[in-house]
Amino acid sequence: MPIPPRVLTVAGSDSGGGAGIQADLKTMLALGVHGMSVLTAVTAQNSRGVQGAWELPAEAVRAQYRSVVDDIGVQAVKTGMLASAELVRTVAELLAGTPVPVVVDPVGISKHGDALLAASALDAVRTKLLPVATVATPNLDEVAWLTGLRVTSEEGMRRAADEVLAFGPRWALIKGGHLEGDAVDLLTDGTEEHWLRAPRHDNRHTHGTGCTLASAIASGLAKGRTVPEAVTEAKDYVTGAIAAGFPLGGGIGPVDHGW
Ligand code: PLP
Numbered sequence: 001m002p003i004p005p006r007v008l009t010v011a012g013s014d015s016g017g018g019a020g021i022q023a024d025l026k027t028m029l030a031l032g033v034h035g036m037s038v039l040t041a042v043t044a045q046n047s048r049g050v051q052g053a054w055e056l057p058a059e060a061v062r063a064q065y066r067s068v069v070d071d072i073g074v075q076a077v078k079t080g081m082l083a084s085a086e087l088v089r090t091v092a093e094l095l096a097g098t099p100v101p102v103v104v105d106p107v108g109i110s111k112h113g114d115a116l117l118a119a120s121a122l123d124a125v126r127t128k129l130l131p132v133a134t135v136a137t138p139n140l141d142e143v144a145w146l147t148g149l150r151v152t153s154e155e156g157m158r159r160a161a162d163e164v165l166a167f168g169p170r171w172a173l174i175k176g177g178h179l180e181g182d183a184v185d186l187l188t189d190g191t192e193e194h195w196l197r198a199p200r201h202d203n204r205h206t207h208g209t210g211c212t213l214a215s216a217i218a219s220g221l222a223k224g225r226t227v228p229e230a231v232t233e234a235k236d237y238v239t240g241a242i243a244a245g246f247p248l249g250g251g252i253g254p255v256d257h258g259w
Pocket of ligand 1: 011012013014019020021043045080081107109110111112116206207208209210211
């Protein structure tokens with residue numbers, strides 16, 4: 001029996017099933033890898049927003065990680081909602097020195113404007129988490145939070161990438177989806193530059209986009225793809241998932257992981 005590549009998500013739960021670890025595990029299933037999870041927080045959440053959030057103790061995060069890594073083994077890691085400065089530091093310590101690729105989605109606030117990370121965690125994200133990242137995947141709101149830059153153009157994305165790379169990730173993927181026009185992302189390691197473009201789908205049901213993209217990148221890296229290959233394939237996958245996003249509940253529905 002062939003053993004599939006194993007990918008670990010370190011992230012929060014979305015009870016509505018559209019984002020967080022639920023999106024991560026669905027993405028991993030769709031892309032043919034074995035998904036595993038270290039839960040950092042539980043949210044009471046639906047298509048209308050986040051109604052409540054509870055973080056787990058750092059000890060519970062450490063224990064889940066050790067259980068998975070010591071027995072099953074991991075070929076790539078993705079981080080999402082980390083809730084607090086303490087959990088950011090805990091996860092960064094666990095991942096420091098890991099030989100496998102780490103995709104960091106620096107999750108700050110949800111599309112509904114709900115905080116998924118304490119404001120006091122900014123320093124830990126910059127100085128502890130980003131340095132352990134193989135790829136960091138901020139959107140433009142997260143870029144503003146991390147660097148203070150308000151990006152309004154593709155040239156601005158280039159400057160943002162330089163500032164994000166200065167925090168230490170090997171690659172920065174600046175997601176320009178919040179700009180007008182095509183959905184344009186910039187992937188760079190400071191030397192190579194890859195502009196990834198996809199037509200904008202006029203679909204408001206995009207809940208879970210960031211989680212899905214980061215998980216798809218981690219899945220590709222676990223399969224042995226290079227970073228540019230993994231990001232290109234992940235962008236194609238998430239573009240299809242957005243195009244097939246569907247209404248659920250009274251608010252913003254999820255992207256479709258199984259399109
Ligand atoms: N809920 C959880 C647990 C998440 O991890 C995230 C994003 O990472 C979200 C919600 C936000 O999802 P979106 O902004 O796509 O609605």
